[in-house]
Amino acid sequence: MAKLTVVGIGPGDADNMTLRAHRALQASRAIVGYHVYVDLVRPRYPDKEFYTTPMTRESERCRMALELAERGKETALVCSGDSGVYGLAALVYELRGERSAPEIAVVPGLTAACSGAAVLGAPLTHDFAVISLSDRLTPWPAIEARLEAAAAGDLSIVLYNPASHGRPEHLRRACGILLRRLPPERPCGVARSIGRDGESGMVLTLEELADYPADMFCTVFIGNSTTRVIGGRLVTPRGYRHG
């Protein structure tokens, strides 16, 4: 039986893939994924078989990948960013359950917390929390509780899925919760289209962030109590002394 490898391809183009991810795709015969991500890797691996499913069909996509491996094809399931962080690795393990086959391997990739931070400066040099504002699979009160906890712990915060079709108000609501504890002038940032044409970063205050028209291409950063804007960059010091 063949192996299923869940591969994080990082953000945007193939430049942000690791050598290990690249080799995992080369070693596969079938590549499975959401069509947007499959289209990103297709030009570099023209000899592979490609299988795609539409958005929100995650279980179907993972089942297809498991079945291809069970039928003897070395298979790669591609995820944007990391294969773990909000990726499909967990669902693949869930669907395989306690069976020992097919073998599963997970190849990590650059998640938007790291790649977006680099666009803005260095906002995650100290402890931080990663929270998704999507309530498709998580009840909104649980999201609120996590935002409150992260603010209470003075963690820098990265928000994934700050807005998408049907939920444009989530970022404003999240900022409202954070503003109960954090000052309106707290430095924040938005990284957009990371690793793609038009990549951009914007530094703004928490108060301004509440009015920011975020879309599904944005990753949002909220600084901790020590975060500063230095030379236009968003910087959270680690605490090194320097004169």
Add this chain to the structure above:
Amino acid sequence: MAKLTVVGIGPGDADNMTLRAHRALQASRAIVGYHVYVDLVRPRYPDKEFYTTPMTRESERCRMALELAERGKETALVCSGDSGVYGLAALVYELRGERSAPEIAVVPGLTAACSGAAVLGAPLTHDFAVISLSDRLTPWPAIEARLEAAAAGDLSIVLYNPASHGRPEHLRRACGILLRRLPPERPCGVARSIGRDGESGMVLTLEELADYPADMFCTVFIGNSTTRVIGGRLVTPRGYRHG
């Protein structure tokens, strides 16, 4: 004037570097870093000038890199894992201050949260917090407050620097704080020597973790309320329905 690029080389060997990080090192004339990380990249880039400083000399290392760039040498400052997460990118921005030169670029790399998660299964598929147990630069009470906040918010938790010379008891103390809120049977994991010879993963309970003899090569994962052990792997479901 030349550019200073802060490059995250990922964990262990060069396989976990991105293509972009590889190209940034190729394009540099000088490579600066802690000697252990410089030795990891040295064999692949034999034509470069190498500059190293001992452990804990972070400010000196960053100043040296800034000066090399100011003197006209394209310079790369290498960090293990990511260049941002507990890396040197922030300190470089701090030391340059409001000066516009030299130009600074940050190239992200795989941080141990993502690479260690992949070793263990998929523990970070939902919201999580990253917390360092090192009190060299952070007062211990601040670390405790962050652990409590993360547990209160039902975030999965990744612990960096769970132990090192002179602070072997930090992991036990951290588990003690978490055990006030979390059940002793909460699934946890330890990833060790990620990306190096002898890489290993161990799944254990929070109660067992308190007695685990962690060292500086370990990254520790604590599950959230939904984290389960499936087929020996540590898995935090995202919440997809599947029958």
